[in-house]
Amino acid sequence: MTTKKTEKYQLILQGALKVFAEHGYHRSQVSKIAKAAGVADGTIYLYFKRKEDILISLFQERLGELVGKFHDHVEGVGDPAQALRKVCEIHFSELEQNPDLAYVTQIELRQSDLELRKAIGSALKPYFQLIEQIVQQGMEEKVFQPGLNIKLVRKLIFGAMDEAVTSWLISGRKYSLSGQVEDTLRFFLHGMTGRPYA
Missing domain, CATH: 1.10.357.10 (Tetracycline Repressor, domain 2)
Structure with missing residues (x-):
């Protein structure tokens, strides 16, 4: 991954950690993860096929x-x-x-x-x-x-x-x-x- 891609990947993981901890995995929508990560919803799918992969x-x-x-x-x-x-x-x-x-x-x-x-x-x-x-x-x-x-x-x-x-x-x-x-x-x-x- 390029540096920019790596940064976004890590932002998504950090956002997911925060959202999963706050709402629980099953109640965490991808849109919430995207918001916490500061990226567009569609950006998530450039890195992960599904929420389970996150x-x-x-x-x-x-x-x-x-x-x-x-x-x-x-x-x-x-x-x-x-x-x-x-x-x-x-x-x-x-x-x-x-x-x-x-x-x-x-x-x-x-x-x-x-x-x-x-x-x-x-x-x-x-x-x-x-x-x-x-x-x-x-x-x-x-x-x-x-x-x-x-x-x-x-x-x-x-x-x-x-x-x-x-x-x-x-x-x-x-x-x-x-x-x-x-x-x-x-x-x-x-x-x-x-x-x-x-």
């Missing part, structure tokens, strides 16, 4: 950026426990700083049809793989207990963080999501090391 691209782009941050911050961290801390910190702080993305990720994804969930789920695969690598490294270095079911542990880690974000949203964001990092990490590490986390 949601899929939104997840792929924003989650891709998030996964990039995870890798940038975890790369070079030798201690698996500290790597897991970084993952938890970024997961909570990034969504806390972008409540629209948090809302769309936590609420709208669960209301989408199976086809959409599959397409969006593929954007999360690199994140899942990163968590699994941390668990694997922890077992190899004898920081974590041997014989952990890596895929199950990854589901439990992601699921716990996911639920923490959802609860924060449902509460009306009345407390700090980033403030939950220490207790969350303590819970994870106690289960994986078999020792209380100090």
Whole structure:
């Protein structure tokens, strides 16, 4: 894409994020997205065939950026426990700083049809793989207990963080999501090391 086209594409995604968060995916018309993006209705269709494609691209782009941050911050961290801390910190702080993305990720994804969930789920695969690598490294270095079911542990880690974000949203964001990092990490590490986390 040319620079001008890239700018419009990003404007449409940003507009869609705002509209989806405010109105919900199913009640968001393309005209509302166009207005929020500051483009003509017809411009949307130069980039996306249908509204579903906007949601899929939104997840792929924003989650891709998030996964990039995870890798940038975890790369070079030798201690698996500290790597897991970084993952938890970024997961909570990034969504806390972008409540629209948090809302769309936590609420709208669960209301989408199976086809959409599959397409969006593929954007999360690199994140899942990163968590699994941390668990694997922890077992190899004898920081974590041997014989952990890596895929199950990854589901439990992601699921716990996911639920923490959802609860924060449902509460009306009345407390700090980033403030939950220490207790969350303590819970994870106690289960994986078999020792209380100090």
